[in-house]
Amino acid sequence: MYYNRHMNELACLNLLASQMDLESAEDKTTAVRSRLINNADVFIHPAVMPNGKRIKLLKTLLTSACERDCYYCPFRAGRDTRRATFSPEEFAKLFITLYERRIVEGLFISSGMIGGGIRTQDKLIDTIDILRYKYQYQGYVHLKIMPGSEKAQIERAMQVSDRVSINLEAPNAKRLLELAPHKNFKEELIKSLIWIDEIRRNSDPDKFWSGHFPSSATQFVVGAVNDTDVELLTTTNYLYKDLNLKRVYYSAFKPAHNTPLENKPATNPIREFRLYQASFLLRNYPFNLSDLVYDNNGNLPLNIDPKLAWANKNLLKCPIEINQATIQELMKVPGIGSSGAEKILKYRYTHKLKDISIIQKLGLNQERITPFILIDGKRPVFQINMMF
Numbered sequence: 001m002y003y004n005r006h007m008n009e010l011a012c013l014n015l016l017a018s019q020m021d022l023e024s025a026e027d028k029t030t031a032v033r034s035r036l037i038n039n040a041d042v043f044i045h046p047a048v049m050p051n052g053k054r055i056k057l058l059k060t061l062l063t064s065a066c067e068r069d070c071y072y073c074p075f076r077a078g079r080d081t082r083r084a085t086f087s088p089e090e091f092a093k094l095f096i097t098l099y100e101r102r103i104v105e106g107l108f109i110s111s112g113m114i115g116g117g118i119r120t121q122d123k124l125i126d127t128i129d130i131l132r133y134k135y136q137y138q139g140y141v142h143l144k145i146m147p148g149s150e151k152a153q154i155e156r157a158m159q160v161s162d163r164v165s166i167n168l169e170a171p172n173a174k175r176l177l178e179l180a181p182h183k184n185f186k187e188e189l190i191k192s193l194i195w196i197d198e199i200r201r202n203s204d205p206d207k208f209w210s211g212h213f214p215s216s217a218t219q220f221v222v223g224a225v226n227d228t229d230v231e232l233l234t235t236t237n238y239l240y241k242d243l244n245l246k247r248v249y250y251s252a253f254k255p256a257h258n259t260p261l262e263n264k265p266a267t268n269p270i271r272e273f274r275l276y277q278a279s280f281l282l283r284n285y286p287f288n289l290s291d292l293v294y295d296n297n298g299n300l301p302l303n304i305d306p307k308l309a310w311a312n313k314n315l316l317k318c319p320i321e322i323n324q325a326t327i328q329e330l331m332k333v334p335g336i337g338s339s340g341a342e343k344i345l346k347y348r349y350t351h352k353l354k355d356i357s358i359i360q361k362l363g364l365n366q367e368r369i370t371p372f373i374l375i376d377g378k379r380p381v382f383q384i385n386m387m388f
């Protein structure tokens with residue numbers, strides 16, 4: 001688990017409760033509620049659901065104590081920091097109170113590891129079981145899978161959640177060794193994502209609380225060690241295409257004080273942004289790994305959108321014929337996404353595109369598209385619309 005920019009927020013509720021030395025969940029709820037109201041942006045994060053609805057998501061840890069010592073993590077074992085823990089019942093009661101008072105609308109819960117991954121996973125599952133079956137909570141849950149969890153636990157976690165995730169942190173075993181030497185890339189992390197995919201393919205969706213399989217996700221720490229974008233995107237491509245992950249998240253490294261990586265420089269956030277752009281090309285567009293353009297170090301250039309970099313290399317000299325291009329060819333042109341490509345195809349059913357002004361009339365960006373297309377064998381000239 002890499003908490004990076006949200007690391008303090010994730011633990012805030014736990015720490016808050018311990019700092020206040022409160023005994024009962026009711027006392028904690030009252031105290032937390034007033035802090036939430038006054039600092040809503042710190043504790044609660046807006047999240048967009050698959051149906052487009054925005055909800056207020058509470059992100060937290062069941063415990064901020066941990067026996068592992070991942071080099072980047074502020075909660076690593078032995079670091080001098082205050083820890084706090086909720087029991088499953090205590091946390092479920094606190095959450096449901098906040099939910100009923102409409103302070104939060106969904107939950108993202110993770111945990112530090114105490115007593116191994118299996119024991120910690122049991123506590124997380126118990127928490128959601130209590131929410132679902134004792135308090136009849138029907139809302140959104142994103143539940144973390146702990147490294148080393150058993151397959152049966154993962155299946156149970158999936159049955160009560162809307163999303164499950166396990167953070168790979170690094171793109172391969174070699175890089176993970178530099179980041180978190182006590183985690184096993186193959187046995188503890190990748191295996192869990194393979195099991196999630198297997199469970200989805202071999203189970204009956206009726207066994208899952210909503211009648212649907214939960215989506216799956218992971219996250220990488222970017223730039224803390226010598227990971228390259230080629231490595232990160234190669235693993236991303238495998239996760240999207242072979243294991244059906246819904247989202248791969250990238251988190252630009254920020255050093256935490258009093259950790260082995262505290263003197264490493266923070267990663268430029270533009271690198272994180274370019275990785276997202278490239279990963280969307282792999283996930284949503286007809287791009288392959290070999291299409292992406294890298295610098296000599298195996299990283300995406302920071303100064304150019306990866307789609308534009310591909311088009312500059314491939315389409316400037318050989319533009320596509322807009323009246324004959326397939327949907328896949330159209331979607332590789334900067335300025336044309338899936339809906340833009342469909343608009344062009346629909347127009348072509350009844351008309352021929354005779355000049356570049358049609359592109360604008362279809363609601364597409366004429367300036368971005370013009371350098372990469374031909375209209376009936378001729379390069380169009382970008383026309384600036386004069387407004388009088």
Ligand code: SF4
Pocket residue numbers: 001002066067068069070073074075076077111112113180
């Ligand atoms: S296992 Fe522990 S040390 Fe490693 S990232 Fe998670 S909380 Fe931090």
